[in-house]
Amino acid sequence: MAPTATKENESTPQPQSKPHVGTPTRRPLLAHLNADTTWLLSLPIPSSEPTSIHLYYHVLIDPWLRGGQSDVARFFSQQWHATPSACQSIEDVESIIRSIEAVAAEDPPGLVDGELLSPKQDPHAPNKNGNYIDAVVVSHEFTDHMHKDTLMEIPPQVPIFASTKAADIIRGWKRFDTVLEIPRFEGDWRKSSISPLPEWLGISRVAYAGADMLYYHSAVMIAFSSGGVEGEAVIYTPHGISPDDVAPVAAAEPKLRTLALLHGLQDIQLGAQLNMGAHNGLKVQRLLRARYWIGTHDEVKTGGGIVSWFLNRKMFSLPEAIEREKVEREADGRGSMKGTEFDSLADLRFREVENGQLVILE
Template sequence: MAHEKKASSPETFHVSGLDEWRQALHNTGRRPLLTHLNADTTWLIQIPRPTQISRPPQVRTHFNILIDPWLQGPQSDVAWWFSTQWHVVASSVDTLAKLNEIIYQLEQPGANRETSSEGGHNMIDVVVISHEFTDHCHQATLQELPKSTPVIATDIASDLIRSWGHFDTVVTAPGLEKDAPWTSLKHVCSCLPDWLAIGRVVTPGNSLYYHSAILIAFDLCDDGEQQRDLGEAVIYSPHGISGEDLAFVPSSGVKTLALLHGLHDVSIWMTKQLNLGALNGIRAVEASRARYWIATHDEIKKGGGFIAPLLRRVQYTPQQAIEYERKRLQDECDLPTYTFKELGSGDGLILR
């Protein structure tokens, strides 16, 4: 499917421009890349392997993390008649095989279709699933991946994925406890290198982890650059998370590089708050001290079933969130300093 190539700055790229993406991947600062694969909440994080770790020439330069993949087809929760949704905006890649082929060509410029798709090169190093709901844990999309692909998922999602019998390795994401260093999340899965940790932020009183977050933390620095174990993190919270629940994260020894948190406030009429939206997001940015606030899970999808007419959505902008927070604080303190980015389907960003 053809996609319009968008104008870019040196910080951004689009998946339709392979040369542009490759140039971003091998940027001189060796920084992670974040790519929005659809208009909703499927993401690819490409993290450069630390330079102090020696590797044979055949070992790839980046570690690729796929988050909450749902590329095409419907998603239903409970039953089709209860809630079914479809993407309105086409995903930038329509299959994981195509994504795998593109990533292979990014790292191997001379590779062709036959080499990448038939040569057995699985370029997805790990999949992360934040929730069991099928717009995050989409069975048809996930089962496009080889059985050998490791999966790290939250509690209920990991049990669900194991029940399919498709993947060889499914690990339940550990929780980062208050006052614990981010390095306590290391070594929970042999699929992860020792400079990378993946877990979830513990949210007391939120037993189903609906308003929670995934923490992806890493240390890319040479030993001489800064103290070891002082890492960076991407925090992913598609439904939103309270700022109070993120307040301890800086003390865990990480600088939050990016917080992925939506702008839209979504609820079920008179029943349940779903996505917390921008008015909560700005507090989460402040608590986490994130350098980037990146919108996620804001696609207005085509819906059907019992739930669809009960959904209520308020679309906020970052500026509205700033104005609301100023009024709430009555100018008693400074608002957080951050860079806001809204990435469309296929847009990518170098996380400086």
């Protein structure tokens, strides 16, 4: 599998060839494993963990690699990936992890921004003892996020962190030893570092206090620290989230730097609002000031069913979202955006990561 090209706005710095990511400058890695919303987040293990036999802690997010997905019933909604996933199986994901570990251990490290190693590229990569995947995050119970056939390939020893309803469903499969409900973020990321997570890593759900069981417009926050109490966070919100609901992240104590915001560009409605799109993402990014804003859950999948007759999908580019924002600001008396931090794409730091790409989150 050849690496694919990166689509970025003109102001985004171009990736440098073979950046050094070994200790002490090792940085998180984010790999897009399909064209939709399956990600592998690899976090550098702090040097204070001398017993670790590998360099990264690997979190698999919303795995759906191949086959179809259906919610309620096939006649109601059924979909398939329009583009084959970069990884077709959990075995492929494990092979990617082995290659990441091997290449990161080189001197100098051989990781290249914008590239994803082929699952079959490095047969000599050393195995980790135990599981290759350290944890799995399932953000919603809908089967494009909680895809049973894919999840059932994962070894039962791997802990699953899931939303309330998804956790209940997954426990019913009686496969996994540990299935935990993702706790709500309440201001201190360290409180979400629940066993079996290491103490430098926490997984929590960002949602308003009255959120229903679906937590539809919410976010999963993966927070971590290489030392001390202040940390960094990856905010994953495949359907979007209200800016008001992420305000606690911006005001967190100890402080959190939002390293990456994963928020899609498509505005999708089915009577009610489903995916909140680029215009909402612009507002969230203004609040969080993430180092990277990365699109997710924007694949236009193939399929059908009753849902497809009523689905209203609009794709807004970032320039269109900015123009809409300018009109709104002038209409409600906030004045022009000219001269503000978000006047141009240069300050949005948006990056599109293609199916089959790895990004080094500097």
